[in-house]
Amino acid sequence: MTNVAVKIDIVRSSIAEAARRSGRDAEDVELLAVCKTFSAEVVHEAVEAGLRLFGENRVQEFLAKQPLLPSHLRWHLIGHLQSNKIRKVLPCVEAIQSVDSLDLARDIDRVAAEMGLFPKVYLEVNVAAEASKFGFATAMLESQLENLLALKRLEIQGLMCIPPPGRKPEDSRKYFIFLREFRDTLEKQSGATFAKLSMGMSHDYAVAVEEGATIVRVGSAIFGSR
Ligand SMILES: *Cc1c(COP(=O)(O)O)cnc(C)c1O
Numbered sequence: 001m002t003n004v005a006v007k008i009d010i011v012r013s014s015i016a017e018a019a020r021r022s023g024r025d026a027e028d029v030e031l032l033a034v035c036k037t038f039s040a041e042v043v044h045e046a047v048e049a050g051l052r053l054f055g056e057n058r059v060q061e062f063l064a065k066q067p068l069l070p071s072h073l074r075w076h077l078i079g080h081l082q083s084n085k086i087r088k089v090l091p092c093v094e095a096i097q098s099v100d101s102l103d104l105a106r107d108i109d110r111v112a113a114e115m116g117l118f119p120k121v122y123l124e125v126n127v128a129a130e131a132s133k134f135g136f137a138t139a140m141l142e143s144q145l146e147n148l149l150a151l152k153r154l155e156i157q158g159l160m161c162i163p164p165p166g167r168k169p170e171d172s173r174k175y176f177i178f179l180r181e182f183r184d185t186l187e188k189q190s191g192a193t194f195a196k197l198s199m200g201m202s203h204d205y206a207v208a209v210e211e212g213a214t215i216v217r218v219g220s221a222i223f224g225s226r
Helices: 003-021 040-048 059-068 083-092 102-115 138-149 169-190 205-210
Strands: 030-034 053-056 074-077 095-099 120-125 155-161 196-198 215-218
Touching (some): 003 030, 003 205, 059 083, 083 102, 095 102, 102 138, 196 215
Parallel strands (some): 030 215, 074 095, 095 120, 120 155, 155 196
């Protein structure tokens, strides 16, 4: 097995163990491999090991890499998206996880209508109200939810968060609980369903699974340090 394949095995078993600990089905947790900064060749090792779902945070890098890889892979954009790049990225991704403002959501909706698409999106939540981070402030998202749900082209699948860097995995738990409970609140308020929770990265994905993540975004634990 390649180094990447070995690491994927380890991540998969930790996900399965965390699911078991919390009475969840490991099948309900998707592993998204974050391959930013890594070459198509390295990504190919992950494909060989059976991974199909990949994430990139930069549009430019993503669009350069995707054509070098098999066409049956699924891609999610996980980094901040500028409106002028929507048209390029929309036909190439399964989902945009980084919808972080009503303006961006409106722009995606408009471009999607022009292109005849119905994109899947996640709303990124700034769970610790960090000035340095993208994402909806929680109060803002509550007040804008109706406007977001009125965008008929968008299929809002769920929420995504990037908690502040902690010293240990356990430090992230309160943010993961927060995102799950905030999702429940939004569902009650709106009557809509947001089934997906994208949370957990290399150092804290096991905790995220225990707290209900349906998709974990793992980079360095698979591909090595950047
Ligand atoms: C880079 C990145 C990840 C993966 O980070 P690792 O710590 O390498 O697992 C996950 N989510 C987002 C949004 C990222 O930009």
